[in-house]
Amino acid sequence: MENHLLEYIEIKNFKCFDNFKTEGFKRVNLIGGKNNVGKTALMEACYVNVYAQHIKGFLFALNGIKFMRENINILDNNQNLSTLGFVKQNIKNFIEQSNQIFTQTNVNLASYNIEEKEGIKLYIFELKGQNIKVNVNEFSFEVIAIENIDFIYNSGMSNRKMIINYSAIQKQDEEPRLNTLLNEFDSRIQTFKIIDEKPQCKINDNYLEISEFGDGLKHLISIVTSLYKTQNGYLFIDEIDNGIHYTMLDKLWETVLTLAKQQNVQVFATTHSKECIESYYRAAKKLEEQDVTYIRVSRLKNGKIKAGVHDYELFEHSTEQNNEVRGW
Secondary structure, three states: HHHHHHOEEEEEOOOOOEEEEEOOOOOOEEEEEOOOOOHHHHHHHHHHHOOOOOOOHHHHHHHHOOOOOOOOOOHHHHOOOOOOOOHHHHHHHHHOOOOOEEEEEEOOEEEEEEEEOOOOEEEEEEEEEEEEEEEEHHHHOOOOOOOOEEEEOOOOOOOOHHHHHHHHHHOOOHHHHHHHHHHHOOOOEEEEEEEOOOOEEEOOEEEEEHHOOOHHHHHHHHHHHHHHHOOOOOOEEEEOOOOOHHHHHHHHHHHHHHHHHHHOOOOEEEOHHHHHHHHHHHHHHHHOOOOOEEEEEEOOOOOOOOEEEHHHHHHHHHHHHEEEEEEE
């Protein structure tokens, strides 16, 4: 399954990217740069590309990146994630706003265009080497989720999704590993369980819902459970250090690097924190893990966006020489 890893991406007409290309991705990729420079958009383009295995997957990804930014629970409120009835009412406007999207990687080519001729409107897709034309009046607007591809936004993960992802840990009998990590995060935590369909942590022999804790705990659980859920797939994490105290960053990165390799997951994450970048390097060095990159995204004076990809050797040199790597 090694060949599923993205090595490069070319993006056209997607959010802040008019014509963009970067290469050199590894198993774990950390993206840094100023606010609003395109860090999350770069991950979203990768997410759309790997999700576009068929039209329903392509639509799921396109619609998901819109609604996850606005309200993480919109996806959760629907009883059937395989149909997402609300999509049929909302996706048409969004998909037409997304005309002429193009993404190409070593894994997939995914493009979408609208063609109007003599009063007939067609949606035209190129996915996995197939060219598909569909009359808008015959389009179902149905979507399908792919189990081993996940995106964690900084707004957090819904309880329902966390419960689904936690089942992957249970199937591998890895609950003790998660509990040990949570105890290192907060020494009061004894264990994590799903009780009455709610994620809860035990403190002083009493269970409390995770909403009673800070955002960092929920973010940590979301990351770890998703790494198990996305086995042989992809995990995208927006602001990976969100709510995580700097003293826990090394442990977080050691966990991510270890599980990404163990579960054969390609990880993309963003940060704007120097401490997070330095921690990423320390963890990679400690584990002797060189299948990593640091990607610095910046905007040129002419408005174009560029990405400087640092492999482990260049990243090591820049960090050890105390060179600025954040992108500003």
